[in-house]
Amino acid sequence: MKRDRSVGLGLLVLVLGAVPAWASESKGSPVGPESSSITDDKILLEAGRQIRRYAFYSIFDNVLLEARDGRVVVSGEVMHPWRSKDIERIVLRISGVRSVENRLEVLPLSPFDDEIRYRVARAIYKDPGLQRYGIQANPPIHIVVRFAATYFGLENKLLVETEMRRAAS
Template identity: 40%
Template sequence: MRALVVALALTLAPIPAAAAQLSDADLADRVATAIRGYVHFGIFDDISIGVENRDVTLNGRVTMPYKRADIEARVKQIDGVRSLTNKIEVLPVSIYDSELRQRLALAIYGHPSFRHYASMVTPPIHIVVENGRVTLTGAVSSNVEKLLAYSLAQIPGVLSVKNELKTDR
C-alpha cells in the first residue's frame, strides 16, 4: 500500500521549479536528444520540433506507426514539457519505397564524401521517401555536400527530389 501511495504522489507531483524555469531552447534540445536516443529513429525518419512556452509540437514523418507512439511517449516523460501536440505522420507501407530507401542510402552513404557520416550513431542526412518522391533533410558541412547529396539521390525510380538539407556554414 505504501508503494502505491508513493507512486501516486510522484505521478501527481507538480513540475519541479527547475523544469518550470527551463527555456524553450533548452527544452527543445532535451526533446531532440530524446528523439536521437531512440534506437528505432533512423535515416528514413524525419522529425522537427517546435517549443513555445513549454508546449511541444512534433512534426515530420516516420516509417512505422510504433515509432510515432514511442517518440510521443518518450517526449511526454521529459521534465518541463507542459503539453505535446504530435503531428508526426506515418509513411504509407510500400515495397517500392522501401527498396528505394535502401538504394538511396547506399548511393549517398556509400559515396566517399559521405562515408564518414555513415559511421555516426545518428547519421545527419535523412532520406524520406513517399510514393517515389524523396526529401533530403538534416545537415551537412557545406553547400558542395548539399549539392552532391541531391545529385546522388537522382537514381532510377525516383520521381522527384526535394533538397531541404541545411549547411553548418
C-alpha cells in the same frame, strides 16, 4: 552539562545550515518563470537528445521539434505508426513539457518505397565525399521517400552546399 553541550551543538548546526540558504538568497537569484521552470531551448535540446537515443529512430525518419511555453510540437515523417506514438511519449516525459502536439506523418508502407530508401542510402553513404556522415552514431542526412519521391532532411548539422548537391544527385 551534557544537555547544555547538546543544545549548543544543535544551535551551531542550525546556524551553519541557515548561512548557505541566506547567502544564496542575497545573491539576487532571478525571479520569474525561467527561474522555476525549464526554458524552451533546454526542452528542445533534451527532446532532440532523447529522440536520437530512441532505439528505433533511423535515417528514414525525419523529426522536427518546436517549443513554446512548455508546449512542444513534433512534426516530420516516420516510417511506422508506432514510432509516432513512441516519440510523442518520449517527448511528454521530459521535464518542463506541458503538452505535446503530434503532427508526425506516417509514411505509406510500400515495398517499392523501401527499395528506393535502401538504394538512396547506399548511394549516399558509400560516396567517398559523404562517407564521414554515415559512420556517425546518428547520421545527419535523413532520407524520406513518399510515393517514390525522395526528400532529404538534415538533423542539427549544416552540410556544405556541394555536399547537399552530391547527396541529391
